[in-house]
Amino acid sequence: MLAQFVLFDGFDPLDVIAPHEVFFAAGMATGGAVAAELVAAEGAREVPSGVPGVSLRAAGRLDPARADIVVLPGAAGALPSEEEVSDEERARTIPAILGRALETDLPALAKEALDRDDTLVATVCGGSMVLAMAGLIEGRPATTHHMGMDLLEATGAVPVAARVVDDGDLVTGSSVTSGLDLALYLVEREVGPQVAHAVETFFAHERRGTVWARRGTVPAL
Structure with a gap:
């Protein structure tokens, strides 16, 4: 099983590193049956994160035909301000970073991944906003950082807290730290609970919260 982690200029490194390491550990626990690689819409290149001085190298181009799982991170940057700011300051805000990501081939490649029956798309934090702003998850339940839930709803997605x-x-x-829980859940779902438990134990991390899914009894309240 191959998981491709997508990098774009201004990505949040924790959104990538934490779940990537979960899949790396799952690969060790399965004798190489699980693999993870860093990719970008433009192909192999050094990709600067939104944290100054931190970058990661994409080994190749995002390829939904190869990937079993495509993982999209959010962005690291300043929050929008109602005060008057310079163009340079505005360019460093999270909405501006995500907007520039939408100007690349990423939306088209993400759509290709969502359209494939054998590819699963996962997002961490603001990664779902990339899909939502591209109009790719209208009518679908999703979550994101709590500060972006209103915008998620405004794009036509169904926000779930x-x-x-x-x-x-x-x-x-x-949130940013949900990358660990998301990755462990995906390992449990796609590989099995024994491997997920082994990785969880190795990291000394206990997953938080109940995974929401559109199945089972609908609560009356």
Whole structure:
């Protein structure tokens, strides 16, 4: 099973590193049956994160035909301000970073991944906003950072206030640190609970929250 982690200029490194290491550990626990690689829409290149001085190298181009799982991170940057700011300051805000990501081939490649029956798309934090702003998850339940839930709803997605939301071939995580919980859940779902438990024990991490999914009894309240 191959998981491709997508990098774009201004990505949040924790959104990538934490779940990537979960899949790396799952690969060790399965004798190489699970693999993870860093990719970008433009192909192999050094990709600067939104944290100054931190970058990661994409080994190749995002390829939904190869990937079993495509993981999209959010952005690291300044929050929008109602005060008057310079163009340079505005360019460093999270909405501006995500907007520039939408100007690349990423939306088209993400759509290709969502359209494939054998590819699962997962997001961490603001990664779901990339899909939502591109108009790719209208009508679908998803989560994101709590500060972006209103915007998620405004794009036509269905916001769910849960740490991880499972909508079949789309699995979204909420805050930055939810990347660990999201990745462990995906390992449990796609590989098995014994491997997920082994990785969870190795990291000394206990997952938080109930994974929301559109199945089972609908609560009356």
